[in-house]
Amino acid sequence: MTAALFLAQRISAMVLALAVAVHLATILYAIHGGLTAADILARTHGNLGFFLFYSVFVAAVAFHAPIGLRNVIREWTSWRGPSLDAVLAAVAVALLVLGMRAVIAVYVA
């Protein structure tokens, strides 16, 4: 792993450590007594704090997951080189686009 990827992986991990802990607590709180779309959207609609928190969360995931997958694929398979990097760059973009689409969906809905 290059120094830049290593650094991106570790910095995103530090962000995610906090974000995942908050997300897990939110999940456990949110599902108490059932979960409906109205319950979710009541918390997220127009909530700028929520929007910013989950935007950072999604950006960190879009860095962290593809780099982690790259490490695993390189360790467990013989797949190397530009094709692997191109596929994982596409995964990063897809996670960013799908993640932000989801964040925007529950913010504006």
Place this chain on the structure above:
Amino acid sequence: MMRASHKQPGYVAALLHRLSGIALAIFLPLHFLALATALNGAAALDSFLAITHEPLVKASECLLVAALATHMTLGLRILAIEFLDIRERTVAVLTGCAAAVFAVGLAFLLNAG
């Protein structure tokens, strides 16, 4: 890096970290797509949420929450080893990780039930 012997706790920790990470990477796009159904209104999101009441889906959700807790706690282990002056005690860390994952999984089941 997974360089520890297969019999060492460090290998188990690294393997669990990777497997939980792969599970989360597969699940995440589906999670994002599900939430994005809200673009079509609350009713559309509710239609999806109805699926989550199926026992098999609920069990899968519980496993994913456990995978998230596993990946986070084992990730904290790596950060602690690399960035803090901590002499690793892998068995103790794995035990703590297992306890945290069990607690989160149990809390999820009790709340979702």
